[in-house]
Amino acid sequence: MAKVDKNKKTNGYFKYVKWFWILFISGILLVVLLFLSASWGLLGPMPEYEYLENPQTNLATEIISSDAKTLGKFYLDDNRTPVPYDSLPQNLVNALIATEDARFLEHSGIDARGTVRAFAYLGKKGGASTISQQLARQLFVGVRSKNKFETIKQKVMEWVLATRLETQYTKQEIIAMYLNQYDFLNNADGIRSAAKIYFGKEPQELKIEESAVLVGMLKNSSYFNPIRREELVKNRRNTVLGQMAKYDYITEQESDSLQALKMDINFNPESHKEGLATYFRMYLQGFMNDWISKNPKPALEGGRDKWNLYLDGLKIYTTIDSRMQANAEDAVRKHMANLQNEFFHQNTPDRNPTAPFLDLDKAQINRILERAMKNSSRWRKMKDEGKSEKVIRASFTKKTEMTVFDWNSDGRERDTIMTPLDSIRYYKTFLRAAMMSMEPQTGHVKAWVGGIDYRHFQYDNVIQGTRQAGSTFKPFVYAAAIDQLRLSPCDSLPDTQYCIEAGKHGNMEAWCPKNAVGQYSGNMYTLKDALANSVNTVTAQLIDRVGPRSVVSIIKNLGLKGEILEVPSIALGTPESNVYEMVGAYGAFANQGVYVKPVMVTRIEDKNGTVLYEYVPETKDVLSKDVAYAMVNLMEGVTHGGSGTRLRHSGAKNSTVYKEIITGYPYGFTNPIAGKTGTTQNNSDGWFMGMVPNLVTGVWVGGEERSTHFQSIAYGQGASMALPIWGLYMKKNYENKNLGISDGEFEKPENMSINVDCSKVVDDSDDDGGLDDDLDDLDF
Secondary structure, eight states, X not given: OOOOOHHHHHHHHHHHHHHHHHHHHHHHHHHHHHHHHHHHTTXXXXXXXXXXXXXXXXXXXXEEOTTSOEEEEEOSSOOBOOOOGGGSOHHXXXXXXXHHOTTTTTSSSOOHHHHHHHHHTTTTTOOOOOHHHHHHIIIIIOSOOSSHHHHHHHHHHHHHHHHHHHHHSOHHHHHHHHHHHOBOSTTOBHHHHHHHHHHSSOGGGOOHHHHHHHHHHTTOTTTSOTTTOHHXXXXXXXXXXXXXXXXXXXXXXXXXHHHTSOOOOOOOOOOTTSSTTHHHHHHHHHHHHHHHHHSOOOGGGOSOSSOOTTTBOOEEEESOOHHHHHHHHHHHHHHHHHHHHHHHHHTSTTTOTTTTOOSOOHHHHHHHHHHHHHTSHHHHHHHHTTOOHHHHHHHTTSOEEEEEEOTTSGGGEEEEEEOHHHHHHHHTTSEEEEEEEEOTTTOBEEEEEOSSOTTTOOOOTTTTOOEEOGGGGHHHHHHHHHHHHOOOTTOEEEOSOOOBOTTSTTXXXXXXXXXXXXXXXXXXXXXXXXXXXXXXXXXXXXXXXXOHHHXXXXXXXXXXXXXXXXXXXXXXXXXXXXXXXXXXXXXXXXXXXXXXXOBOEEEEEOTTOOEEEEOOOOEEEOSOHHHHHHHHHHHHTHHHHSTTGGGTSOOOTTOHHHHHHOTTOOOOOOSOOEEXXXXXXXXXXXXXXXXXXXXXXXXXEEESSTTOSOSSHHHHSHHHHTHHHHHHHHHHHHHOGGGOOOOSOXXXXXXXXXOOOOSSOOOOTTOOOOTTTOGGGOOO
């Protein structure tokens, strides 16, 4: 029997051992080399340490209300507003760790046990990506490649970056960065947008089951989309709740009860055309663009030399109160829907063949439609595409499917088929509205409603355009008379026809204004009664005595910018203004004669909280305290015995107008209110300016075209068209005591030099404010 060579056997054993260690060490070296190659940038560019310390992500600019609510955001693709870790609920953090990375608090970026398990079972028992690795992929690596070699390369880069992130940031910061970075779909970039869009909440308000929904989406938000796949998302949510029970964040009983709950998605899509304060947000966009053009970005910020409204994560602190804004929008919506129904009723083809226009012939109507057609986006777009005018015009007469505005439809939209030219005429049938509310002592604008629906009517009637002011202009004439002639609200003038001869005050011919009803009582009217009942003859006498120049001087000091001719007819409201200017001007009456320019933005900060802008109030002393208070006293008379009486009284029980369009009536206010209604020629514009001691609000209602109006003064006056919006708005404001809206007396100056305690008291006990029964309620 042959003898075994023991040396040969031993050599063979050591040979295998040697090769094992050679292969093992080579593998280790290869892995180390692979990681070093990734670290040195040989596998692809790696971010610099400075970039790791401050990752550059696109951040939306946030618009913040005075009551610390988010009104909206400016963004392009990323609707992202980061929140710090301490603003995240613990249940969200627990759900995230339990589901995505159970040993997150133990490892340093790479989970060794998870990695071995993933290799051993080829990923069938779960992946090995830690939260840090997932963050690295989102921030620096990008979408996983389908190429195997590229995938390995990306994975190595993730590992390297994950360990670097762990050295640069705390565990809490990594969690916050991860949740702030993730795209939850439907413009929900980051956890704050996701909480707002899917549940209408701030992150810290999320319940456990809501947090579980959002954590479940982290696996694949496109697949686990709660808007499209509710049952699938519910199952995924329950998986997350199961993981939380597995790792003892909640009990099994809690998990079972939460899993039994139905999905409760409260979808609140965020876009530039939807949400609260849309018109204000678009005004703000212009404000910010102007500010950015004048304020270059500091060099230390790096990157762009100009601030970017959509990418730099600015915070804009505004004066708007979200609660008052919601009340204002609700008031406009309720009254305008009601008013529009009556307008449609009065403009059926059998009642008005030229609807929605009145007093126009066919040629005039065609000119309006021609102008609108050439100003339309369709015309501009086709013109830019090089289409001939013949082709463009033909497109306006071709029926097409479209979605149009409709007060009576769900979501105020309906699908229909009509020609673009017909749609132009259709949209001109809708009455428009504007409203602004301001604190007179500070100039802080609390509510801003520029129209009835921003999606379909993007013209902002608060500030973009001007309309005739009607009788809301008369207080400026009275203020000039009291200031210069030292008259008081108790002084009287006769209601008789009054003419200012040709050649006086710039008149080309004699000016002899008529009263609203075309009659003259011959009675003596106190200034308080005359303003309350808009007696034109008294106003004419006042402007004759003080002169138009004095009136124009006052209104310029009160912030009205338009060109105003120094002629007597301005006394009856022929000048044009807008709601923004009128509210600012009336604010001086409530603020003891001091004009404060309306302010909408108080502060701008960068993403780090550095203050970039703080507003400085712009004020001007225009009237003495005594004159301002006398004017307030005069305008209180409007709501006690004049065209604003319906704010207090129960109304005419049988009045058709009250039943049809005075929305929310009766209002039942008993507190001091100063105000003035206004109606322009042919009922084209209806105004109401209303004041309490710490809030001045202006409302305008009218058609886009002046020829779109009610036929009757009963329906078309400011007391019918605009005043109800003020009434609805203020009733809602007073219901919320936290708003602090005053219901007390206007502050009276000490040692008042002007007599406001008239011996003649207006007896309005029988005045029900009814339009059918009381001609004094009519206003021009």
